[in-house]
Amino acid sequence: LHKHVWWKEAVFYQIYPASFKDSNGDGWGDIPGIISKVDYIISLGVDVVWLSPMFESPQVDMGYDISDYEAVYAPYGTVEDVETLIKACHDHGMKIILDLVVNHTSDQHAWFKESRSSKDNPKRDWYFWKPARYDKDGNRLPPTNYRSYFAGGTWTWDEQTEEYYLHLYAKEQPDLNWENEHCRKAIYESAMRFWLNKGIDGFRVDTVNKYSKVIDFPDAPITDPNTFIQPAAQFWCNGPRIHEFIKEMNRDILSNYRTYDGQPVVTVGELSLTPDPPGVLRYVSAREKELDMVFQFDITHLGQGNGFQDKYDFAPWTLPEMKRIVEKWQTFIEGTDGWTTVFNENHDNGRSVSRFASDSPEWREASARMLAIWLMTQTGTVFLYQGQEIGMINAPNEWGIEEYKDVEATNFWNEAVRLSDNGNDADPTRKERIMNGLQIMARDHSRLPFQWDSTENAGFTTGKPWMRTHDLYKEINAEDQRKESHSVLSFYKRMLRLRKEQKDVFVYGTFELLDHDNVNTFIFKKHYQDRTAVIALNFTTAMQPTPTEALVDGMRLLTSSYQKTRPEVLQPFEGRVYINY
Ligand code: TEU
Numbered sequence: 001l002h003k004h005v006w007w008k009e010a011v012f013y014q015i016y017p018a019s020f021k022d023s024n025g026d027g028w029g030d031i032p033g034i035i036s037k038v039d040y041i042i043s044l045g046v047d048v049v050w051l052s053p054m055f056e057s058p059q060v061d062m063g064y065d066i067s068d069y070e071a072v073y074a075p076y077g078t079v080e081d082v083e084t085l086i087k088a089c090h091d092h093g094m095k096i097i098l099d100l101v102v103n104h105t106s107d108q109h110a111w112f113k114e115s116r117s118s119k120d121n122p123k124r125d126w127y128f129w130k131p132a133r134y135d136k137d138g139n140r141l142p143p144t145n146y147r148s149y150f151a152g153g154t155w156t157w158d159e160q161t162e163e164y165y166l167h168l169y170a171k172e173q174p175d176l177n178w179e180n181e182h183c184r185k186a187i188y189e190s191a192m193r194f195w196l197n198k199g200i201d202g203f204r205v206d207t208v209n210k211y212s213k214v215i216d217f218p219d220a221p222i223t224d225p226n227t228f229i230q231p232a233a234q235f236w237c238n239g240p241r242i243h244e245f246i247k248e249m250n251r252d253i254l255s256n257y258r259t260y261d262g263q264p265v266v267t268v269g270e271l272s273l274t275p276d277p278p279g280v281l282r283y284v285s286a287r288e289k290e291l292d293m294v295f296q297f298d299i300t301h302l303g304q305g306n307g308f309q310d311k312y313d314f315a316p317w318t319l320p321e322m323k324r325i326v327e328k329w330q331t332f333i334e335g336t337d338g339w340t341t342v343f344n345e346n347h348d349n350g351r352s353v354s355r356f357a358s359d360s361p362e363w364r365e366a367s368a369r370m371l372a373i374w375l376m377t378q379t380g381t382v383f384l385y386q387g388q389e390i391g392m393i394n395a396p397n398e399w400g401i402e403e404y405k406d407v408e409a410t411n412f413w414n415e416a417v418r419l420s421d422n423g424n425d426a427d428p429t430r431k432e433r434i435m436n437g438l439q440i441m442a443r444d445h446s447r448l449p450f451q452w453d454s455t456e457n458a459g460f461t462t463g464k465p466w467m468r469t470h471d472l473y474k475e476i477n478a479e480d481q482r483k484e485s486h487s488v489l490s491f492y493k494r495m496l497r498l499r500k501e502q503k504d505v506f507v508y509g510t511f512e513l514l515d516h517d518n519v520n521t522f523i524f525k526k527h528y529q530d531r532t533a534v535i536a537l538n539f540t541t542a543m544q545p546t547p548t549e550a551l552v553d554g555m556r557l558l559t560s561s562y563q564k565t566r567p568e569v570l571q572p573f574e575g576r577v578y579i580n581y
Contacts, residue, residue, distance in 0.1 A: 001508070002333070002339070002508050003286075003337075004508070006259075006263050006266075007048075007202075007266040007292055007293075007381060008339060008380075008381055008507060008508070009047075009381075009500070009503055009507050010046075010047035010048050010095070010266075010381060011045070011046045011047055011048070011381075011382045011383075011384065011496055011499070012046065012047070012048045012049075012050050012097075012268075012381065012382070012383045012384065013041060013044065013046040013048070013049055013050070013383075013384050013385075013386070014049075014050045014052065014346060014347065014383060014384065014385045014386060015034060015041075015049055015050070015051050015052065015386050016029075016052045016347045016385075016386060016446070016447060017029050017030065017031065017034065017051065017052060017053075017054045017063070017076050018062060018063075018076075018447065018466060018467075019386070019447050019448065019449050019450055019460070019466075019467065020033060020034055020037065020386055020450050021033030021034060021036060021037050021450065021452070021460065022460055022461035022462075022463065022465075023036060025461060025462040025463040026075055026461075026463055027461050027463040027464045027465050027466045028075040028076070028461075028466050029076070029449075029450075029460070029461075030075060030076045030077050030081075031054060031072070031076050031077035031078075031081035031082055031084075031085055032077055032081055034051075034085055035081070035084060035085050035088050038085075038088045038089065038092060038094075040478070041094070042092050042093075042094060043493070044384075044389055044492065044493060044496065045493055045496040045497060045500070046094070046384065046496070047094060047095065048094065048095040048096065048097060048201065048266070049089055049094060049095070049096045049097070050096075050097050050098075050099070050204050050268075050383070051085075051096060051097070051098055051099065052099050052347055053066060053098075053099045053101055054072055054073060054076045054077075054082065054098075055067075055068065055069055055071065055072060055073060055101075056068035056071035056072065056073055056074075057073050057106055058106055058108050058172065059073070060106070060170050060172040060173070060407060061169060061170055061172075061173060061407055062347075062406070062447070064099075064101050064169070064173070064206065065104075065105070065106040065107075065108075065169075065170065065172055065173045066101055066105055066106055066109065066191075067105065067106040067108040067109045067110075068109065068110070069190040069191040069194060069195075070190055070194045079198075082198070083198055083199075086198060086199050086200060087199075090199070090260045095201035095202070095259055095260065095266075096200055096201055097200060097201055097202040097203055097204055097266060097268075098195055098200050098203055098204070099203070099204050099206055100191055100192065100203040100204065100205045100206060101191075101206040101207075102176060102187045102191050102205075102206070102211075103168070103175060103176065103206065103207040103208075103210045103211055104167065104168070104169060104173040104174055104175045104176060104207075105173070105174065105176060106172060106173065107171070107172045107173070107174055108172075111123055111126055111127075111176075111183075111186070112126075112127060112174050115127045115129075115174075116158055116160065116161065116165070117160075117161075118161060119161050119163070123183075125177060125180045125183070126176060126177055126180055126182070126183040126186075127165055127166070127174045127175065127176060127177055128165060128166035128174075128175055128177050128213075128215075129158075129161070129163045129164070129165055130143035130155070130163060130164050130165075130166070130217065131143070131162075131163055131164075132157070132162075132163070132164060140157070141228075142154075142155035142157075142164050143155055143164055143217055144217050144218070144219050144220065144232070144235075145219050145220055145222075145228055145229055145230050145232070146220055146229065146230065146232035146235065146236070147229040147230055147231055147232065147308075147309055148167060148168055148169060148170075148229075149168060149169050149308065149408070150169055150170050150407055150408045150411045150412075151309075151408075151411040151412055151414070151415040152171075152229070152411065152415075153228070153229045154166055154167055154168055154232075154236075155167075156171040166213075168207075168210060168236060170407050175210075175213075176211075178211040178212060178241070178245050179215060179241070184245070184248070184249075188249065188252060188253050192249075192253045192254075193253060196253070196254075196257045196265070199260055200265075201259040201260060201265055201266060202254075202259070202265040202266035202267055202268075203254075203265075203266075203267050203268075204267075204268050204269075204270070205267055205268065205269040205270060205291065206270050207270055207272065208246065208269035208270055208271060208283070208291065208294070209237055209238045209242055209269070209271050209272070209273070209275075209283070210236055210237055210239075211239075211241075211242060211245045211246075212238075212239030212240055212241040212242040212244075212245055213235060213236045213239045214234075214235040214236070214239055214240065217235065218235065220232035220234075220235065223307075224309070226425055231307050231308065231309060233273050237272075237273045238273075238275055238279065243282060243283075243288070243290065246269075246283070246290040246291065247288070247289060247290055250267075250289050250290055250291075251289065254267060255289070266292050267291045267292050267293075268291070268292065268293050268294065268295065268341060268381070268383075269283060269291040269293075269294040269295070270294070270295050271283060271294035271295060271296060271297075272295075272297050274296045274297060274298065277328070277332040280294065280296065280332065280338070281332070281336055281338045284338040284339055284340075285336060285337050285338045286337040286338070287337055292339060293339045293340065293341050293380075293381055294341065295341050295343065295346075295383075296329055296340075296341070298325040298328070298329070299322070299325055299326070299343075299344055300344065300346070300348070300349045302317040302321065302322055302325070302355070302356075303315060303316070303317055303355060303437075303440060303441055304437075304441060305437070311412070311437070311441075312409075312412050312416075312433075312434045312437030312438055312441060312442070313430075313433050313434065313437055314433065314436055314437040314440055314441070318519060319518070319519050319520070319521075319522060319539050320516060320517050320518070320519060322356070322522070323513055323515075323516060323522055323524075324513075324516070326378070326511075326513070326522075326524075327511065327513045327524075329380075330378060330379055330380070330511035331510075331511055333379070333380075334510060339380065339381065340379065340380035340381075341380050341381050341382075341383060342375055342378040342379075342380040342381065342382045342383070343375070343382065343383035343384070343385070344356060344371065344374075344375065345384070345385035345388050345446060346383070346385050346446065347385065347443065347446050347447060348443045348446070349441065349443065349445075349446060350394050350440055350441045350442060350445040350446070351387075351388075351392055351393050351394050351445050351446060352371050352388065353367045353368050353371065353391055353392075353393050354393045354394035354440065354445070355394075355440060355441070356371060356539075357370065357371060357539065357573055358541065358573065359393035359394060361475075363541060363572060363573055364391060364393055364476075365391055365487075365488055366561065366562070366571075366572060366573040366574070367391075367573045368388075368391030368488040368491075369391075369488060369491045369561035369573075369575065370537055370538065370539075370561050370573045370574060370575035371575075372488070372491055372492050372495045372561070372575075373495060373535065373537065373559070373561055373575035373576075373577060374522070374535075374537055374575065375495075376495040376496065376498065376499045376506065377499070377506050377526060377533065377535045377577060378506070378511070379506070379507060379508060379509055379510070379511055379526070380507075382499070384492075385446060386450055387446070387448075387450055387451065388492075389488070389489055389492040389493075390451065390476060390477065390478050390481050390487075390488055390489050391476060391488035392448070392450075392451060392470070392476060393445075393470070393472070393476065394439065394440070394445040395439075395444065395445055395448060395468075395470060396470075396471055396472075397439050399468070401413050401435065401438075403444075403467075403468050404438060404442055404444045405444060405447070405466075405467055406442065406443045406444045406447070408442075408443055409438050409442045409443065409444055412434055412438070413434060413435070413438065416430045416431045416433075416434035416435075417431055444467070447467055448467055448468070448469065448470050449461065449465045449467060449469045449470075450478075451469070451470060451473040451476055451477040451478065452477060452478050452479060453477050453478065453479035453480070454473065454474045454477055454479070454480065457469045457473075458470070458473035458477060459477070459479070486563050491561065494559070495559075498558065498559060498577070502531070502533070502558075502579065504528040504529065504531055505526045505527065505528040505531040505532070505533050505579070506526060506533070508528055509526035509527050509528040509531070509533070510526070510527045510528070511524060511525075511526060512524060512525040512526075512527065514534075514547075514551070520538065520539060520540045520542070520544050521536060521537060521538050521539065521540075521544050521545075521570065522535075522536075522537040522539060523535065523536045523537070523547055523551075530580075531579070531580065532555070532579070532580045533555075533558070533577060533578060533579045533580075534547055534551055534552050534555060534577075534578040534579075535575070535576070535577050535578075536570060536575070536576045536578075537574075537575045537576075538570040538571070538572065538573055538574045538575070539573070540572065540573075541572045541573070542572060543569040543570065543571060543572070544569065544570045545568065545569065545570070546567075546568055546569060546570055546576070547576075547578070552578045554580050554581065555578040555579055555580045555581070556578065556579060556580075556581060557576060557577070557578055558577040558578060558579040559576070559577050560574060560575070560576045560577075561573075561574055561575040561576070562574050
């Protein structure tokens with residue numbers, strides 16, 4: 001049995017500051033806007049706010065490119081505003097964590113400016129600098145052939161000192177060199193201690209498995225002979241010193257801090273390119289003293305194409321595949337001292353209703369309610385993303401590429417345009433395929449302004465929003481749903497309450513998948529001591545059979561996502577929870 005701890009039972013609510021609530025009409029969300037909505041957040045029944053980066057930043061990657069850890073991006077407010085928000089959360093019995101983005105900084109961070117200023121600058125070694133290579137014709141080549149996340153290679157040439165620097169993401173996001181002890185100490189003081197001293201309750205730790213690289217930087221094997229750059233995650237992810245670094249961070253900094261109510265602070269790491277379960281356990285096993293929990297991304301990878309070079313070349317997936325993923329991460333903690341997380345949205349993904357069910361006018365609300373049951377009955381710590389609780393959906397397909405603002409979407413699109421018209425090697429349908437993939441999976445969909453009400457710009461701003469507001473905000477918004485007892489919003493609140501009332505079985509229970517190969521329904525059992533629950537989810541627009549009598553013998557229907565259930569059938573996208581007496 002798993003030890004009961006506050007952060008295992010807590011429900012986290014992620015806020016993306018640019019898109020939550022604008023208080024001053026400049027079209028960007030801000031901290032005072034969030035403060036004005038603390039009552040709303042409380043009303044959901046969530047326990048912890050995770051605030052995405054609000055730090056000083058040129059916003060090449062929406063704040064994941066930080067130029068000063070100890071300052072706040074001016075359109076978002078000030079450090080004092082964040083202190084007020086921390087206090088407002090605590091006064092309402094809620095905790096708040098910040099994003100810790102320390103695999104890289106912005107190229108506008110003072111550390112990088114110094115590092116790039118000369119080869120003998122004391123901070124030269126705080127980033128990865130390498131000389132060029134030359135091919136047999138004397139053409140300059142980067143030190144390795146690695147492909148970066150946002151299309152293109154991982155090395156950018158610096159004219160001034162005539163060397164390349166490493167960046168796994170945009171070229172404006174140079175990777176910090178964790179091998180350098182002074183660099184690590186500076187990260188701990190500036191990015192961590194500064195904010196922990198202001199009373200935050202923990203961190204969501206960005207790209208946590210990439211701090212340690214294979215530092216002799218071998219070339220990656222050539223898997224795609226048509227291009228120079230190649231997938232190379234084995235050289236920069238889960239590297240040789242990664243566990244040593246995370247242990248140090250925990251021991252030197254995190255373990256010395258408590259939440260506002262005197263408990264250990266919490267960490268949730270972003271573990272993309274997830275290793276196998278034993279590999280994950282090394283990060284989250286309590287006795288390892290590294291991280292409390294991590295995000296695994298298998299669920300949000302459903303639909304993504306092969307490798308990350310083809311991320312947006314949509315690959316169809318099946319319900320049995322999804323069920324196996326859920327089963328894998330639900331059961332991996334059994335018999336261990338590790339923990340898991342439950343989520344299907346964040347700021348890097350399309351909306352769950354659009355991706356995993358149906359966002360058509362007829363089915364989108366039923367879909368959102370069914371997905372709420374799916375999340376709230378799983379073992380682990382639940383993370384919700386702003387707008388999920390009102391069933392926000394992807395941007396309409398009619399929107400052109402110019403409405404997409406994300407550096408990743410833009411770069412993949414430009415690459416597709418190039419590859420569609422590439423002489424003999426042309427891939428003429430690539431443009432269409434990538435656009436289709438972006439319509440389903442682009443990171444932009446989750447970044448649309450929050451739909452507060454049916455007034456202009458969905459009540460998000462009185463000015464011009466930095467990103468276009470969804471066309472359907474009059475149909476999907478928080479204010480209308482607040483007044484309606486069976487709305488998606490009301491249903492989410494209800495499911496959050498039920499999760500807490502039955503926390504043994506839902507938060508801590510063991511998981512058993514019951515219908516592995518069924519392509520229409522997802523039925524599973526949760527179990528904790530004398531408590532048993534059966535969850536049945538219909539992932540189709542057709543009627544499906546309910547669980548058999550034998551399966552729910554001795555149980556009652558705790559809830560359905562439909563107000564009126566029908567005997568013997570699950571209605572389209574219906575979800576049900578049965579529980580024993
Ligand atoms: O994402 C890290 C990351 O590697 C992926 O999980 C993510 O899916 C990304 O979209 C790459 O395709 C984190 C942040 O969540 C993301 O917003 C940032 O762009 C990234 O780090 C760089 O800081």
